[in-house]
Amino acid sequence: xxxxxxxxxxxxxxxxxxxxxxxxxxxxxxxxxxxxxxxxxxxxxxxxxxxxxxxxxxxxxxxxxxxxxxxxxxxxxxxxxxxxxxxxxxxxxxxxxxxxxxxxxxxxxxxxxxxxxxxxxxxxxxxxxxxxxxxxxxxxxxxxxxxxxxxxxxxxxxxxxxxxxxxxxxxxxxxxxxxxxxxxxxxxxxxxxxxxxxxxxxxxxxxxxxxxxxxxxxxxxxxxxxxxxxxxxxxxxxxxxxxxxxxxxxxxxxxxxxxxxxxxxxxxxxxxxxxxxxxxxxxxxxxxxxxxxxxxxxxxxxxxxxxxxxxxxxxxxxxxxxxxxxxxxxxxxxxxx
Numbered sequence: 001x002x003x004x005x006x007x008x009x010x011x012x013x014x015x016x017x018x019x020x021x022x023x024x025x026x027x028x029x030x031x032x033x034x035x036x037x038x039x040x041x042x043x044x045x046x047x048x049x050x051x052x053x054x055x056x057x058x059x060x061x062x063x064x065x066x067x068x069x070x071x072x073x074x075x076x077x078x079x080x081x082x083x084x085x086x087x088x089x090x091x092x093x094x095x096x097x098x099x100x101x102x103x104x105x106x107x108x109x110x111x112x113x114x115x116x117x118x119x120x121x122x123x124x125x126x127x128x129x130x131x132x133x134x135x136x137x138x139x140x141x142x143x144x145x146x147x148x149x150x151x152x153x154x155x156x157x158x159x160x161x162x163x164x165x166x167x168x169x170x171x172x173x174x175x176x177x178x179x180x181x182x183x184x185x186x187x188x189x190x191x192x193x194x195x196x197x198x199x200x201x202x203x204x205x206x207x208x209x210x211x212x213x214x215x216x217x218x219x220x221x222x223x224x225x226x227x228x229x230x231x232x233x234x235x236x237x238x239x240x241x242x243x244x245x246x247x248x249x250x251x252x253x254x255x256x257x258x259x260x261x262x263x264x265x266x267x268x269x270x271x272x273x274x275x276x277x278x279x280x281x282x283x284x285x286x287x288x289x290x291x292x293x294x295x296x297x298x299x300x301x302x303x304x305x306x307x308x309x310x311x312x313x314x315x316x317x318x319x320x321x322x323x324x325x326x327x328x329x330x331x332x333x334x335x336x337x
Contacts, residue, residue, distance in 0.1 A: 001029035001327065004091040006099035008145070009037025009054065011187075013249035014097050014117075015044055016229065017153075017166045020315050022046045025095070028323060034086070036101045043229070052082045052101045055144070061190035061212065063267050063289050083108065093327050096147055103145035114326055115147025116318075118248040121154035121162045122274045128281060130273040137270025151322065155252060155278060155309070163318050164311040165252035172313060174237040176257050181205035182301075183239040185232065185250065187212075188266050189290055191224055198222050200294045204301060207235045241304070243297075246276040246286065255284075258308035262300055264290055283307055 005025055008014045015035070023046070025031040033046060036054025053075060079101070086105040088094055096103050098117040106113035119141055121127060152162045184206055186194060191210050198206045199220055206222045209232050216225045225231060236242060236253070241260030244250045254261040262285040265272035276286045284307060285300050287293050 001093070002091045003029045003031040004034060004088065004094045004102065005031055006034040006036075006094065006096045006102035008098040008100075008117075009035045011247060012227070012229075013247050014099075016168060016249050018097065019044060019046075019229075020166050020168055021097075021319065024316055024319055028319065029093075032091070034099065034102055036082070036099055050086065052086075053078060054082070055079060055100045061188070061193070063186075063188050063193075063264070063291075093323070095322065096145060098145045100145045103147060106148070107146050112149075112326065113147045114322055115145065115150045116152075116322065117145075118153045119145075119271060120147070120150040121152025122271050123150070124152060124159055124162060126158050127154070127274065128278045130270075130277040132273050134270045134273065137268075137273075141270055149326065151318070153248065155255065155282065163314055165249065165256070166315050167253060167256050167311055167313070168233075170233050171237065171253045171257060174233070174257070177238045178240050179238045181207055181235075181239055182241050182243060183232070183235045184208040184243045185227075186243065186245060186264065186290065187227075188245065193290060195219055195222055197290055197294060197297070201298055201301070207239070209235070241301075241306070246272040246279065248275060251275070251279060251284070252311065255282075255307050255309050256311050258306045260300070260304050260306045261285070262287065262297065262304075264288075 003025055005022060007018050022033060032049040034050035035048050036052035082101050083104045086102050088102060088105045088109060088111045094102060094106055094111065095114045095116050098119045103113055123142055150161065153165050154162050155165065157163055182204060184194065191212055194208055199222060202221050204221060208222055208224045209227050210224045211227055213224055214226060237257065239259060241262065242250065242254045243262045246263040246265035251261055251263055263276055263279055264287045265276040280286045285304060287296065
């Protein structure tokens, strides 16, 4: 039994989730890993067997995706070459976390592709929708990584094929505490823009993880450091609260740990507007942008309340269910949790 697990590498969330999923898949069967994308910062504790440029959204420094840079860096000829080069025919089962190269390779070769991602939950007919209508964003989300069968993760399951978030064991087993500082990860904002806002709240210590700096430095009450999963996890598990984009994995971990949470959806990212709408319905503070938010953040620091949900550990059960439903009976293996 051979499995190909394909991961979107545009952001860090998919790779962070993969640190839980890949070891389980390797226990189940002979598993190879494919990653495409150029925007992730995390080093993963497993071998990557295939690495492609893929189709990445380039983060800007003004709160969103840089559309001109995204278009400029597209390589459609290389993308087609990569799609045709992926040996999907060599695998018995392909599980795809919103990764376009292997997804389109399966589509063009009529190969079964199992979509397992948060994006599948966002696209579900029962999923909450934002006030903002974005037909183009929804179209891209739907056709970016097509799949034969769809399974999703969301903050609250609302369908049999929608599951609770995958919480990393480093978070699930962490000894959390509440120390007087806040952790910040806003990769689509420049350090200077973050500094301009947070310096206006001088009585708070801020630990900012920066995508745009290669060195650590401190300005007043703000400590900037490079992105590291280990360092971020340590900062996060002891912080009072987290300010981040309206992605999925980061907010889910904050809710699991009972941290105060403030999210800012990344501009030109329809999925994040959907997430923000859902989180707002749960009582999480959502901001349209970082600018002009000093008074709101100050009030959140003084009066904001954390939301806590103890998401169950279902990762093995989810993968086992997919395996049982979709693996060829001739190639199934017996495995134990």
